[in-house]
Amino acid sequence: MEAGLERPAEEEGTTAMWLRKHRLMYTAATRHPFILSIRDGSVDLNSFKRWLGQDYLFVRAFVPFVSSVLLKACWESDDNSDMEVLLSSLAALNDEIAWFKKEASKWGVVLASIAPQRVNKDYCRFLKSSMEPGIEYTVAIAALWAIELVYQQSFAYCLEEGSRTPPELAETCQRWGNEGFGQYCQSLQKIADRQLPRATNEERKKAEAVLLRVLEHEVEFWNMSHG
Numbered sequence: 224m225e226a227g228l229e230r231p232a233e234e235e236g237t238t239a240m241w242l243r244k245h246r247l248m249y250t251a252a253t254r255h256p257f258i259l260s261i262r263d264g265s266v267d268l269n270s271f272k273r274w275l276g277q278d279y280l281f282v283r284a285f286v287p288f289v290s291s292v293l294l295k296a297c298w299e300s301d302d303n304s305d306m307e308v309l310l311s312s313l314a315a316l317n318d319e320i321a322w323f324k325k326e327a328s329k330w331g332v333v334l335a336s337i338a339p340q341r342v343n344k345d346y347c348r349f350l351k352s353s354m355e356p357g358i359e360y361t362v363a364i365a366a367l368w369a370i371e372l373v374y375q376q377s378f379a380y381c382l383e384e385g386s387r388t389p390p391e392l393a394e395t396c397q398r399w400g401n402e403g404f405g406q407y408c409q410s411l412q413k414i415a416d417r418q419l420p421r422a423t424n425e426e427r428k429k430a431e432a433v434l435l436r437v438l439e440h441e442v443e444f445w446n447m448s449h450g
């Protein structure tokens with residue numbers, strides 16, 4: 224992740240600096256007990272099913288948020304490759320929704336009858352507030368990057384050598400832990416690191432605050448799996 228740390232010749236980006244500064248929160252979000260339980264094979268399958276149903280609802284709410292970031296990129300970005308990155312994220316969500324349906328039926332989870340829990344509603348409300356036209360592209364892209372990064376880092380950890388992830392959960396971990404998703408997160412990080420140094424101080428402050436709020440929401444979201 225912290226490419227800047229591996230290559231000292233390159234200056235550290237703002238996002239890598241923030242992750243260092245907020246290491247504890249970042250670790251809480253990416254090494255949560257739920258993730259650790261997947262990785263060591265002790266995961267409670269009812270927790271997994273609860274997460275699956277709630278995450279499906281979250282992902283549906285995530286689509287309009289990502290669309291709003293795409294729209295901002297079209298209007299505010301001066302790099303036209305941003306559009307492709309954000310379009311690929313919508314394409315991934317299209318696959319993801321189909322996958323959730325297939326996975327839910329495999330586990331006997333009836334998606335139509337799932338009600339969002341309070342934590343999920345809170346997170347979706349945050350997404351909604353981040354969609355508003357007044358939210359700058361820089362702030363929105365920072366939020367998107369943080370949201371995707373937590374899943375990428377969490378699930379990639381369950382696929383590392385030495386992990387004992389149950390085979391029936393491997394596909395889930397692959398979905399967000401695969402190399403391509405990692406590349407996509409790096410593309411988002413690059414966009415954020417390009418935008419942040421030329422943003423106003425106020426925007427930078429807002430973007431950092433948004434990162435922290437995402438990390439908090441993600442921890443709560445994992446907590447929800449315990450029921």
Ligand SMILES: Cc1ncc(CNC=O)c(N)n1
Pocket residue numbers: 278281282285319370371373374441444
């Ligand atoms: C709660 C949460 N955070 C991040 C993601 C990953 N992004 C899209 O799938 C997700 N599915 N759910």
